[in-house]
Amino acid sequence: MKVLVIGPGGREHAIVRSLLADPNVSEVHAAPGNAGISKLVPTHAVDASDPDAVAALASRLTVDLVVVGPEAPLAAGVSDAVRAAGIPVFGPSMAAAQLEASKAFAKEVMAEAGVPTAMAKVAGNAEEAADALDTFGAPYVVKDDGLAAGKGVVVTNNRDEALAHAQSCFDAGGTVVIEEFLDGPEVSVFVLCDGRDTVALSPAQDFKRIFDNDEGPNTGGMGAYTPLDWAPEGLVQEVIDRVAQPTVNQMAHRGTPFVGVLFVGLALTSRGTRVIEFNVRFGDPETQAVLARLKTPLGGLLMAAAKGELDKVQPLRWSKESAVAVVVAAENYPGSPRTGDRIRGLKKVEAIEGVHVIHAGTKLDAEGKVVSAGGRVLAVVALGTDLVEARERAYDGVELVQLEGGQFRTDIGGKAARGEIKVTTPGAAPATTKAKA
Template identity: 55%
Template sequence: MRILVIGSGAREHALLLALSKDESVNELHVAPGGDGMSDLAVCHPEWQGAAIDVEDGAQITALAQALEADLVVVGPEIPLVAGVGDALREAGIAVFGPSKAAAMIEGSKAFAKDVMQAAGVATATATRIESADHIESVLDNYGPHYVIKDDGLAGGKGVVVTTHRAEAEAHARSVIAAGNPVLVESFLDGPEVSLFCFVDGETVVPLLPAQDHKRAFDHDEGPNTGGMGAYAPLPWLPEDATERIVREVCEPVAREMVARDCPYSGLLYAGLAWGADGPAVVEFNCRFGDPETQAVLALLKTPLAEVLAATAEGRLAQLPPLQWHEGAAVTVVLAAEGYPAVPRRGDVIHGLGAVDYRGESYVLHAGTKRNDSGEFEAAGGRVLNAVARGSDIEQARAKAYELIESLELAGGHYRSDIAAKAQQGEISI
C-alpha cells in the first residue's frame, strides 16, 4: 500500500511511525512533512515548484495522483474543514478524514451543539454571540466559571476558562474583533477525557481513552496551549467508561450525521468531562488529537494502515477488534521559549542522537528543521515530543522524562507533571 499523509507535526510523525510498522505498507509519503520525518517517509514540502498548501485540494489531489497513492491520510483539521477530502474523493482517491460538511463538527462549535441536541447527547448549555454589544448581557447568565470559546478553528488555544468575568469579557471581545462568533458555555465539572473513535457511517470503533494537559505550566497554570503532554490509558476511569461514551455520545452523533446526509468517515475525537453523571461533551474534533495520538498509537498493536483504509473504504465493520500492548504510554512536549504566545525560532536542539523506533522510548518532531550545519533547530512552538511506553504509568513517565531531560534547547520548557496525578491516584470521580 502506498500512503500519503498530510501534515507536518508530531501527530503526523506518530502516524507515519505506526504506518511504517504495517507490513502492508511499502511506500510512505508526507506533505509537507518535516526534516525529522525523512527517515520514515519521502517529504514533499513543495509540488511543481510551489510550496505545499494543505488547504489546496487541487494541489493535494495532483500530488496524490502523481504518487499513485492508494490512501491519503489527512492529519490536521484545517484541510478537512477546507474540503480537501472532498477534492480527493471526487478524483477517486481513498481518503481517511471526513468530508467538508462532516468536518463542521469541529469547524463550528454551534453546528456541533445542534447535532448533539438532536442526538440527545449530554453537553454544556451554550449561547452564541455575534456582536460585542451582547457580551455583557450574556455573561450575566453564566458564572462563576466562565467558558468562552472561539466558534471556529483555534488549534486548541481559542478557549478561556476563568472565574474572572473581566478576563472572560476580554477574550470574547478579542474573538469577535478577529471576525469570529463567540460561544459562551456553562462549566462542566469533572476530569477531562479524550476518546478517539474510527467512524464509518454508523459503525464506531473506539481507541484507548487518553488525557491531554492543555495549560502551559505545571499544576495546570498558565495559558491554554495546543497540548503539553498526554497519557493513555486512564486508570481512574470506570471499566465501562469507553463503552458508555460510545453508546451515549459517539454512536448517537454518528447516526445523526447520517440522518443529516453528511455521514462521518474518519477519526471522531470526543473531548469530554467525566462528571457525577458520567460523560458530557466539551467539544468534538474531526481528526486525531495532538499530543494524545502520540501516546495512544504507542500502545496500538493492530496494524494501522488496514484500519485507516477500511474506514476510508466503508468496511470498518468487517475488521476484528483492535489489539493493544499492555501497560501505559506517556508523551511530554518540549516547547520553544515564548510558547504559546510568540515562540522563539532558530535555537539549536542538542542531545538528539540516532532514533531507534524499535525501542519503548523515542522522539517525535513537532516543529523542527535542519540548519545548514545539519543540526535540528526549533521551527515552531511545540518543538519535540518525548514518547515512552512502560508496564504502567510510573514506568512510562520515568522513561519519557529521562528522554526529554537528555535534550537541550535554549529557553525551552516542558511540564514536569504530565500524568503525575494519575500515577499518584489523585484523580477521582
C-alpha cells in the first residue's frame, strides 16, 4: 500500500511514523511535511489546502490512500477532490467537515442526534452576546464559530473580556457560540468512522493553556498523555453509544456521511459526560501520544475506514505502557512566535530509552540544519512502564532540547501521576480516583 499524508505538523509526523511501522505499507509520501518528516519520507511542496493540487499529486504518485491531517484542507474540500479522482481518502468531505468548521452546525447535529452537550446560544452581535452571557453566567465560554486552530475559545470570569472576544469575532465578520461552563476533567477520544461504523481509540488528556496550572491563553495544545487510568469504566463504550454512533447515523441521514476521525472533546461533569466540541481530524498533540501506544497497524485501519470496512476490523491492540507528549513551543507563542532559530540536541533526546521527537513547526535552512518555523516547534514523546516513568523520560528529553526562547509546561500528566484527578459521579460527592501509576 502506498500512502500520501497531507499536512505540515506534528500530527502528520506521528501518522507518517506509524504508517512506516505497518508491514503492509510499502511507501509513504507527505505534502508539504516538515524537517522531521522529510528525514523519513519524500516530501512534496504542495499547498495542502488546494484540492486540485492535492488530487493531482495523489494521482501522479499513484497512491492507494490519501490521509488528510489538518482541518483547513478538509474544510476546503481536499477530500472531495481526491475522492473524485477515484482514490480512497481518510478524511471527511467538505460538507461533513462542517462539524468542526462551524460550531453552530455541530450543535445542530448534536441536538438532532440527542448527543449530550453544553447548552449554547449563537450570537451575531454585541447585544445577542451580552444576552447569552447573562443567560449562562460565569465562567463565561465564548467560541469563535469558525476554524481557529484551537485558539478561538475564551473561558473567563471577566464579562468584559468575554464580550471583547465576541466583538473581535464580529469585527472579523464571524459569529460566536456562547455556552454554559462545563466542570470536571476533560478527555479526548478519537473515533474512526467509515460513514456507517465506528471504532474508538484509547482516550487521552491534553493541556490547552500555555502555562502550568492551566494559566494563560489557549493554544493548539501543549502536551498530552494516555491511557487515563482514572477515567470511569465504560467511558469509551459510552462515547460510542451516546455520541459517536448517533452523530455518524445523523450525518448519514443528512446525506453527508462522515468518513475519517471524529475527535470528541469531552468534559466529565457532575451531571454526566458532556461533549465540549467536535473536531474532524486527529488532535494535536494527543495523536503523538495515542499512536505511540497503538500496536494495530495504522495503514490497514485508515484504509478500512476509507473503504467502509471498519466492521471487518479486529479489536485494537495497545501497548501496556503509558505515553506522554510534551510540546516545546517558540518564544512568544501563542502570540507572534519567534521563528528561524536553530534547534539542537535532538539526537541526544532520541538516545534516551523509549523516547522520540515529533517535529511540528520545523524546517531545514539553507545549510540543511533544523530550525524553528512555527509556534509549536516539536514534541518529545516518551513511553514508560507507567505514567511516572513516561513523564520522567519525556522531561529528561525536553531538557536536552536547545531552542533559544523555547518554552514548555512542566505539569503534563502531573496530577494524574500523583492520583489527583477528580471525577464526580452524577448525584454523588466528588471523589478522587487514584491512578495506577
